[in-house]
Amino acid sequence: MPTKPEPVLDIRDLVVHFQLQGGALSRLLGLGVRTVKAVDGVNLTLARGEVLGVVGESGSGKTTLGRALLGLVATTDGEVVYHDRERGERRVSHMRGRELRQLRTDLQMVFQDPHAALNPSMTIEEAVGHPLVIHGIAKGDELRRRVGEALERVGLAPVERFLSKYPSDLSGGQKQRAVIARAIILDPEVLVADEPVSMLDMSVRAKILQLMLDLKTDLGLTYVYITHDLASAKYFCDRIAIMYLGRVVEVGPTEEVFANPRHPYTKALLKAIPEPDPERMVPRDLPRGEIPDAAVPPLGCSFHPRCPEATSICGWESRDLRALIEEHWTRGSAETYARERDLVGDLEHLDRPDTRPRVGAGGALEVRGLLAEMRAEDPDEPLWLGVDAIDDDGDGVRVSFHPGEDPQLRAAGDVDVACVLYP
Amino acid sequence: MGSFFRGIWNTKGQARWILLVGVVITLVFIVFAVLAPWVAPYDFNQTKLDGAKLPKLAPPSGTYWFGTNDQFYDIYSRVVWGARTALEVIVLSLVISIVIGVPLGIASGFIGGWFDRILVFVNDAIYSLPSLLLAIVFSFLLRGPLGGGVTAAALSITAVYIPQYFRVVRNTTVSAREATYVEAARALGAKPFTIMRKYLFGNVVQSVPVLGTLNAADALGTLAALGFLGFGIQPNEASEWGYDLSRALDDAQAGTWWPTLFPGLALILLITALTLVGEGLNETANPALRRRRLRPVVFPRREQDEERTR
Ligand SMILES: Nc1ncnc2c1ncn2[C@@H]1O[C@H](COP(=O)(O)OP(=O)(O)OP(=O)(O)O)[C@@H](O)[C@H]1O
Ligand code: SF4
Ligand SMILES: [Mg+2]
Numbered sequence: 001m002p003t004k005p006e007p008v009l010d011i012r013d014l015v016v017h018f019q020l021q022g023g024a025l026s027r028l029l030g031l032g033v034r035t036v037k038a039v040d041g042v043n044l045t046l047a048r049g050e051v052l053g054v055v056g057e058s059g060s061g062k063t064t065l066g067r068a069l070l071g072l073v074a075t076t077d078g079e080v081v082y083h084d085r086e087r088g089e090r091r092v093s094h095m096r097g098r099e100l101r102q103l104r105t106d107l108q109m110v111f112q113d114p115h116a117a118l119n120p121s122m123t124i125e126e127a128v129g130h131p132l133v134i135h136g137i138a139k140g141d142e143l144r145r146r147v148g149e150a151l152e153r154v155g156l157a158p159v160e161r162f163l164s165k166y167p168s169d170l171s172g173g174q175k176q177r178a179v180i181a182r183a184i185i186l187d188p189e190v191l192v193a194d195e196p197v198s199m200l201d202m203s204v205r206a207k208i209l210q211l212m213l214d215l216k217t218d219l220g221l222t223y224v225y226i227t228h229d230l231a232s233a234k235y236f237c238d239r240i241a242i243m244y245l246g247r248v249v250e251v252g253p254t255e256e257v258f259a260n261p262r263h264p265y266t267k268a269l270l271k272a273i274p275e276p277d278p279e280r281m282v283p284r285d286l287p288r289g290e291i292p293d294a295a296v297p298p299l300g301c302s303f304h305p306r307c308p309e310a311t312s313i314c315g316w317e318s319r320d321l322r323a324l325i326e327e328h329w330t331r332g333s334a335e336t337y338a339r340e341r342d343l344v345g346d347l348e349h350l351d352r353p354d355t356r357p358r359v360g361a362g363g364a365l366e367v368r369g370l371l372a373e374m375r376a377e378d379p380d381e382p383l384w385l386g387v388d389a390i391d392d393d394g395d396g397v398r399v400s401f402h403p404g405e406d407p408q409l410r411a412a413g414d415v416d417v418a419c420v421l422y423p
Numbered sequence: 424m425g426s427f428f429r430g431i432w433n434t435k436g437q438a439r440w441i442l443l444v445g446v447v448i449t450l451v452f453i454v455f456a457v458l459a460p461w462v463a464p465y466d467f468n469q470t471k472l473d474g475a476k477l478p479k480l481a482p483p484s485g486t487y488w489f490g491t492n493d494q495f496y497d498i499y500s501r502v503v504w505g506a507r508t509a510l511e512v513i514v515l516s517l518v519i520s521i522v523i524g525v526p527l528g529i530a531s532g533f534i535g536g537w538f539d540r541i542l543v544f545v546n547d548a549i550y551s552l553p554s555l556l557l558a559i560v561f562s563f564l565l566r567g568p569l570g571g572g573v574t575a576a577a578l579s580i581t582a583v584y585i586p587q588y589f590r591v592v593r594n595t596t597v598s599a600r601e602a603t604y605v606e607a608a609r610a611l612g613a614k615p616f617t618i619m620r621k622y623l624f625g626n627v628v629q630s631v632p633v634l635g636t637l638n639a640a641d642a643l644g645t646l647a648a649l650g651f652l653g654f655g656i657q658p659n660e661a662s663e664w665g666y667d668l669s670r671a672l673d674d675a676q677a678g679t680w681w682p683t684l685f686p687g688l689a690l691i692l693l694i695t696a697l698t699l700v701g702e703g704l705n706e707t708a709n710p711a712l713r714r715r716r717l718r719p720v721v722f723p724r725r726e727q728d729e730e731r732t733r
Contacts, residue, residue, distance in 0.1 A: 070610055104612030116603035121625030130621070131611045182611070 005047030006083070008190060008222050009069060013078035014042045014093070016064050020295070034295045038064040040246035041078070043409065046190070051216070051223040053237035053254070055230055055269070059291055061246040062226045063112075066192045068093070069224060070107050071100050082107065085189075105135055108183040112195040114175035118167040124151070125163040128182045135186065150181040153218075155211060173204035177211070184215060192224045197232065209236055230269055234258055242266050245294055245302045252415025262417045264309045299353050300404025301420065307382070311420055315404025316386030318357035322350035324383055325359075328374045343370060345396065355403060360396020367397050438706040445699025452693050456507040463497075467504035467662035470495035483681055490681035492671060494658065498682060502689050504662035508573060509693060511661075513642050515577035516584065517635050523581070524588025525628060529619050531589070532596025532627075543593070550586040557583050558645050562654045571657035576649060580642050591634055595627040602626075633704045640697035647690055664690045 016039040038061045046052050054062050067073040069080055075093040082090045084106065095103060111117035118127055129147040132138040138146055148159045154177040156162045167175055176196060183191060193212065197205040209232065215221060227233050233240055234254060241251040242265060250263040261267045292298050298305055300315010305323065307314065325344060329337045345361025360367035368390060375384055388400045405420055412422040455462060470476060476495050483490040489498035531542040549557065561579035569575040599605065600623070608622045649655035650665025658666055664686040671682030 067606075072606060072610060101612035101614065104610060109607070109610045111603050111607060113603060117607045119604045119608070119622050119626070122621070130608075130613075134611055134613050134617060179607075182607075186611075 005050070007045045008048040008083050009044075009046035009092075009224075010081040010083070011042055011044040011046075011065075011069070011078075012081065014039055014065070014068060014075060014080060015077035016061070016068050016073055017076040036294045037246050037297060038294065039068060040297070042243075042246070042248050044241055044248060044251065046222060046224065048189075048222055049216075049220065050238045051225055051236055053233035053240040054224060054226045054243055055228065055233050055240055056243035057228060057269075057291055059245075059294060060243040061294075062228075062243055063194050064246075065243070066109065066194050066224060066226050069190075069192055070109055071095055071103065072109075082190075102135075104131075104188075105186045106189045108186065108188040108191050110176070110179055110183050110191060110193040110196045113199050114172060114179045115167065115199075117179050118175060120167055122166075123163065124156075124165050124167070124170070124178050127167070128178060128185060131182060131186045137186075146185060147181075150185040151178075153184065153215065154178070154181040156181065171204075172200045173208060176200060176208055180208075180211065180215070184219060184221075187219065188221070190222045190224065192226070194226045195228070196225075198227065198229065205232070212236075230272075242269065245292065245297050247302065247418060248409060248416075249303065249418045250415060251409070252413075256414045260413070260415075262412055262415060262422055263303075263419050264307045264421075265303050268306075268308070296353065299355065301407050301418075304382075304404070309421065310382040310385070312385040312402045313405045313420055314382075314386065315406070316355070316383055316401040317404070318350040318352065318354040320383050320386075321357055321359065321399060322347050324374065324381065328377065331377070340370060343367060355401045356398055358393050358396055358398045360393075363395050364392040364397055368392075371397070371399075438703050441699050441706070442703030445696045445701075445703055448692060448696035449700060452506045452689075452696070453510060455503050456510045459503050459507045463500040463503040465497045465500040467496075467501060468659050469497070469500070489685040492667065492682040493674060494670065496658075496662075496667075498667075498685050501662045501667055502664070502685050505664045505667070505686060505689060506693070508656065508661040508663050509643055509646065511573050512577045512580065512646050512656075513639050513697075515573065516580040516642050517638060519577065519581040520584035520588055520638075521631060521635065524585040525592050525624075525631060527585075528589040528592030529596050529623050529627060532593040533600055533615065533619050533623060535597075535600075539593075542589070546586045546589050549582075550590065554583040554641075555645060555648055558649055559652065559654050562649055566654075570660065571655070572660040573656060576646055576656050576663075579649065579654075580645050583645060584638050584642065587634060587638065588631065591630050592627050595630060596623055599623055599626050633701070636697065636704050637701035640694050640701060643690070643694050643697060 015037075018036040018038055020034040020036055040061070042061075042065060044052070054065060056062050064073060068075055069092065071080070071092045079094065080092040082092050082103065084090050090103070092100075092103060092107070122130070125144075125147055128150055129138075129143050132143055132146060147163070151157065151159045151162060156174060156177050162170070162174070162178070167178070170178065180196075191212075196212070197208050200208060212223070213236070216223060225233065225236055230240075237254050239252065240254050240257045241248045242257070242263065243249070244265050250257065250261070250266045257266060258270065261270050292302065292305060298315060298319065299317045300313070301307070301310075302315075304310045304314035304316065305320055310316075325347065329340065332340070343362035343366055344359050347359070350357055350359070371390065375381070386401045386404075388402050391398045391400070407418045407420050409416040409418045410422060465472075478487075478491055479493060479495055481487050481491045487497055487499065489502060491497055492501075527542065531539045558579045561582045562575060565575040565578055569578070605618060605622055608618045613622070646655060646663070647665030647668070650663040650667075651669045653666075653669065655665055656663040658670075667686040668683060668690070671679075671686070675683040
């Protein structure tokens with residue numbers, strides 16, 4: 001590995017938010033716009049010639065990040081800088097129109113669903129050759145020659161058999177090969193591959209990945225490989241970035257991330273990789289709980305509601321308390337639920353993030369007792385670490401949590417981790 | 424397009440018969456329309472033979488198969504020439520509404536924003552007017568510059584149908600715009616115009632042929648109504664059934680039945696046939712097309728989700 005890798009893409013504090021419009025009623029009531037923080041402050045550098053894996057669960061913002069790299073989605077803040085060999089630094093995130101279209105000769109994308117990515121009313125020849133037509137690079141015989149060349153490169157041979165086919169005539173693997181051919185025909189520098197094999201049959205996945213590796217060596221490509229499948233990332237990537245709710249929580253060389261995972265989320269993901277040996281196959285065991293709403297992410301470390309190693313300063317708050325109370329009820333009987341529901345009163349207000357929430361409607365002492373009972377039920381629950389004080393407040397109590405910390409990416413050994421355990 | 428005809432060929436059951444009957448009757452009319460100069464004994468505007476006037480209101484006979492009317496026209500000839508007028512107006516008005524409505528719909532749906540909102544508003548306003556009223560207004564306006572001929576009638580009808588194509592195409596475009604292949608086209612560096620022309624057009628015009636056949640019957644009805652009310656094609660410009668019907672109404676009350684019967688029958692037959700074609704296509708080709716072509720954009724379920732729901 002070279003001592004100082006030459007960067008090809010720089011992602012600096014990249015933020016992509018989506019405005020979600022509510023219905024007409026909620027807009028009237030002024031509850032209108034919700035913002036989904038799809039990418040929420042990402043810093044990454046892509047070195048020339050490497051394969052960077054971007055791994056995360058559904059909704060972690062992988063696709064949005066990939067689209068932002070190509071300028072397919074408007075950035076809210078931060079920037080993406082492309083280091084052009086000839087023209088020097090170019091800010092993808094601030095390009096528009098013609099300049100952005102021109103950039104496509106250098107940055108290309110392979111999509112998750114090869115079937116949807118091909119125009120159903122274009123033949124393979126037209127589809128694969130269209131980039132050259134769009135950019136006015138080739139036409140006539142030259143165009144046909146280069147299309148043939150690209151198809152051969154991706155293993156769609158004999159070429160004549162595929163030229164006049166429509167996407168619906170091809171298998172999934174063949175379609176993805178055509179999509180790849182279309183992406184490489186412009187001889188790009190960087191290829192963003194968004195889960196290129198996840199929709200394909202098991203039997204062709206490895207072949208497509210191998211094809212991509214061959215193309216990389218032959219054409220000197222740089223890859224951003226987006227996936228939720230750590231096993232394929234291990235095989236494919238030089239470096240891995242783990243994403244959670246729009247943030248990169250751990251990034252480092254593949255071997256190091258696998259051999260020595262540091263972030264609790266990475267550990268959980270690694271544990272969830274299915275064993276290749278079916279005899280010893282364990283069910284996937286993703287971290288507890290649901291993925292939180294990206295519109296209102298948890299306070300502090302956004303992973304804390306699911307983190308088995310969470311500490312007192314990870315950002316405990318009202319919503320965690322609500323989740324805990326409701327979880328407690330799933331274990332009890334219907335009568336206990338009825339009694340305790342009257343005791344704690346309405347929980348709706350806990351949905352507003354708050355580090356000093358108030359609960360209870362049936363007497364401070366009783367509520368305190370209930371909380372103590374819940375704590376005894378599961379003393380290892382990390383939420384209790386975050387409780388600073390429980391004070392009486394009318395006929396309920398006010399639970400004060402320690403203020404949370406939002407951990408930033410920091411170097412820890414060979415990797416960068418965003419977790420308070422690695423200060 | 425190929426799949427469209429294949430879809431028709433593959434239709435089954437009741438729909439197939441509806442379609443077949445409609446197509447056969449329509450074909451008969453087309454044959455008459457094309458061969459009018461040869462199968463009609465007289466010209467559409469001919470009232471004299473060798474300097475002598477044709478008889479007025481002569482009943483059907485060996486010489487005048489369908490009789491003659493009060494304007495000294497041979498009714499059989501008028502009916503045959505009327506088929507030609509009807510088909511000319513239908514084809515012309517459909518082609519013009521498609522040529523205007525489809526690109527407008529694609530642009531509106533693809534570009535979106537204010538452009539889209541204004542077009543949709545104007546379009547809905549036009550659409551909400553009674554179509555006959557609209558056609559009358561336009562034929563009134565067009566009579567000055569274009570006269571009372573086929574072109575003016577076709578254009579008046581066009582005004583009624585543009586909104587329909589616009590609406591259908593615009594709505595399909597709005598959903599097709601979100602398709603991955605459109606994003607892929609952007610990722611290839613295609614200009615908006617290229618995306619509309621090469622990626623959207625071929626996929627959103629699929630619904631147009633069926634709409635076209637459904638509108639054909641309607642267009643003929645509108646043409647006849649215009650003629651009947653006196654806003655349509657003038658008798659010396661071309662033969663038109665609606666006009667002939669309105670002329671013959673007084674005679675019908677006096678018991679002279681042939682001037683109304685034959686143009687009326689032709690009108691009803693052709694409208695029915697075109698409706699059958701449209702309905703037959705709609706019933707068979709359309710759902711098939713929808714399934715085949717306009718796939719809704721569904722985001723694939725993720726393996727992990729499946730894992731979890733299992
Ligand atoms: N165009 C959009 N408009 C509104 N919200 C969006 C849009 N695209 C993505 N989002 C939201 O942004 C978040 C991140 O989405 P993204 O598709 O980037 O995740 P992902 O990691 O690629 O997930 P998956 O593994 O399911 O593909 C999600 O909550 C998603 O609902
Ligand atoms: S900061 Fe680290 S320990 Fe705390 S919740 Fe987040 S991942 Fe867990
Ligand atoms: Mg995705």
